[in-house]
Amino acid sequence: MSDAYEVVWPRSSQAVELQDLADRPDSLDGRTVAFLWDYMFRGDEIFPIIAEELKARFPTVEIIDFDQFGTTHGDGEAELVAALPQLLRDRGVDAVVSGMAC
Amino acid sequence: MHQAATTAAGLGRPNLPVAVVPGHVDTQELSELERNVREITVPAVVANLTARPGDAKRPEEPGRREIVASGSFEEINARFLAERWSDGLPIIPPTHAAVEAFLAHTIFDADKVLGVVLPDNREVTVWSIAVNGVMAGCRPEYMPVLVALGRCMADPNYGVEHSGNTPGADTLITINGPIAAELGFNCEQGVLRDGFQANTSVGRFWRLMLRNIAGFLPHETDKATFGNTWRVAIAENETVLETIDWPNFAGAFGFERGDDVVSVSRYTGGGVVTSVYGQQAEHMVDYLADAIVSQTSWELVFTIGISRETYRPLLLLSPILAETIAASGWTKAQLQQALFDRARIPASRFEDYLGHWTNLVPGRRRLVDFVNTKKADRRFAESTDPERMVPIVGQPDHLLIGVAGDPLRTNAYVFAHNGMLGFPVAHRVER
Numbered sequence: 465m466s467d468a469y470e471v472v473w474p475r476s477s478q479a480v481e482l483q484d485l486a487d488r489p490d491s492l493d494g495r496t497v498a499f500l501w502d503y504m505f506r507g508d509e510i511f512p513i514i515a516e517e518l519k520a521r522f523p524t525v526e527i528i529d530f531d532q533f534g535t536t537h538g539d540g541e542a543e544l545v546a547a548l549p550q551l552l553r554d555r556g557v558d559a560v561v562s563g564m565a566c
Numbered sequence: 567m568h569q570a571a572t573t574a575a576g577l578g579r580p581n582l583p584v585a586v587v588p589g590h591v592d593t594q595e596l597s598e599l600e601r602n603v604r605e606i607t608v609p610a611v612v613a614n615l616t617a618r619p620g621d622a623k624r625p626e627e628p629g630r631r632e633i634v635a636s637g638s639f640e641e642i643n644a645r646f647l648a649e650r651w652s653d654g655l656p657i658i659p660p661t662h663a664a665v666e667a668f669l670a671h672t673i674f675d676a677d678k679v680l681g682v683v684l685p686d687n688r689e690v691t692v693w694s695i696a697v698n699g700v701m702a703g704c705r706p707e708y709m710p711v712l713v714a715l716g717r718c719m720a721d722p723n724y725g726v727e728h729s730g731n732t733p734g735a736d737t738l739i740t741i742n743g744p745i746a747a748e749l750g751f752n753c754e755q756g757v758l759r760d761g762f763q764a765n766t767s768v769g770r771f772w773r774l775m776l777r778n779i780a781g782f783l784p785h786e787t788d789k790a791t792f793g794n795t796w797r798v799a800i801a802e803n804e805t806v807l808e809t810i811d812w813p814n815f816a817g818a819f820g821f822e823r824g825d826d827v828v829s830v831s832r833y834t835g836g837g838v839v840t841s842v843y844g845q846q847a848e849h850m851v852d853y854l855a856d857a858i859v860s861q862t863s864w865e866l867v868f869t870i871g872i873s874r875e876t877y878r879p880l881l882l883l884s885p886i887l888a889e890t891i892a893a894s895g896w897t898k899a900q901l902q903q904a905l906f907d908r909a910r911i912p913a914s915r916f917e918d919y920l921g922h923w924t925n926l927v928p929g930r931r932r933l934v935d936f937v938n939t940k941k942a943d944r945r946f947a948e949s950t951d952p953e954r955m956v957p958i959v960g961q962p963d964h965l966l967i968g969v970a971g972d973p974l975r976t977n978a979y980v981f982a983h984n985g986m987l988g989f990p991v992a993h994r995v996e997r
Binding site: 467468469470471472473474475476477478479480481482483484485486487488489490491492497503504505506507508509510513514517518521537538539542559561564565566 | 618642646774778928
């Protein structure tokens with residue numbers, strides 16, 4: 465087993481380019497924030513707390529709750545993810561909080 | 567956090583910010599959860615929404631034919647381990663000559679892209695299949711099977727992106743058609759055991775593809791709580807199936823006997839069913855149905871809850887069991903119907919798995935709630951009696967059946983299934 469081997473890379477090209485993240489507002493006042501939920505890991509208890517805290521910090525923030533979009537996991541997942549960019553544009557969404565992972 | 571970071575990188579956004587809830591939310595009292603969210607999660611959410619993270623950079627990656635390492639067998643293996651390109655066992659060094667030998671056994675161009683797979687968003691190419699086939703210890707003539715498996719991995723209906731989920735389910739590959747015998751796949755005694763080059767190396771190939779192409783790495787994108795070593799591929803006993811005139815496993819996907827087909831499905835676990843006793847199908851089916859029920863618990867969220875009727879448990883019958891059942895005049899469809907009629911559990915137990923013992927389906931909903939909102943078939947709520955018996959799958963043919971193993975042992979095996987997170991798919995072997 466002392467022969468020399470020259471070997472190739474076992475991986476392959478990535479099919480996505482590096483994406484720039486969006487610029488952020490200085491404040492969420494007057495902005496619209498959408499919640500997206502995969503209907504797992506107590507998001508139904510956690511998102512209301514986040515909404516309450518965001519409204520306390522930014523009184524004029526508008527929250528669009530997760531039930532306006534449906535689950536991001538399970539049946540219909542691929543269709544929803546594909547439709548999301550337009551859905552978010554249509555609702556004038558400035559920012560998204562997506563959960564819950566675990 | 568590692569999973570979030572590496573998954574975001576695969577989506578082209580390695581700097582996508584994440585807000586953490588400390589610990590595991592399911593074990594926290596509401597007061598603890600609320601405190602954690604208010605004090606730790608929310609400040610991170612606010613910061614993430616109001617301060618743009620710095621720009622990300624992506625490291626340069628080698629070209630397809632580029633030599634990335636040279637040296638002895640031991641040196642190559644040490645490098646592949648260090649780079650996390652191998653699974654801990656020695657790999658066969660993927661030299662140009664070795665890869666070309668595999669490419670000689672496919673009708674496709676090396677550059678052909680069969681699809682793109684998450685979480686790394688990498689291309690499944692014929693070249694990458696050959697490279698990982700070499701590494702796994704496959705033989706070059708397996709290449710048509712490996713290419714068909716590449717198509718399975720890239721099939722959106724399979725859902726390879728879920729392969730790192732915490733239950734840690736593993737793929738079972740099934741080979742049907744004349745090619746199975748031609749390549750020496752074991753379909754008899756010890757069919758799930760390592761020791762047969764075709765079965766073992768093809769199973770390993772799948773895991774190496776998950777690692778190197780899809781990008782599933784333990785402690786990062788592969789979050790299996792426990793996990794397993796890969797499952798060896800199996801073949802069905804086509805001779806017995808032809809004798810009893812039952813469709814083979816590929817028949818469930820619309821293929822004919824004689825077609826060369828590979829199929830994949832992710833199973834969360836399984837168990838052997840020993841000493842099935844009886845001289846007639848009617849005598850055997852209660853025990854077999856009970857075994858399917860016994861292997862099924864939280865997976866019911868794939869019948870109702872997370873997805874609708876994507877649960878596909880697999881009953882693997884030894885040939886003598888299949889022959890005895892067929893000798894009673896039962897077709898495979900009749901066996902599926904009999905199992906469907908008997909593999910039932912109390913509705914209250916079903917609901918325990920959905921949202922009492924687990925919180926996989928939030929809201930503590932009852933089966934009748936799903937039926938009333940048209941998210942479940944009416945047969946799951948024919949009454950409101952919590953002890954009424956309900957099916958565990960949506961349709962009889964959702965109970966998949968295969969025939970393999972020791973021809974003369976009266977044992978079976980049941981695999982519990984991971985639903986839409988590894989849904990059964992099949993592709994023709996092209997050669």
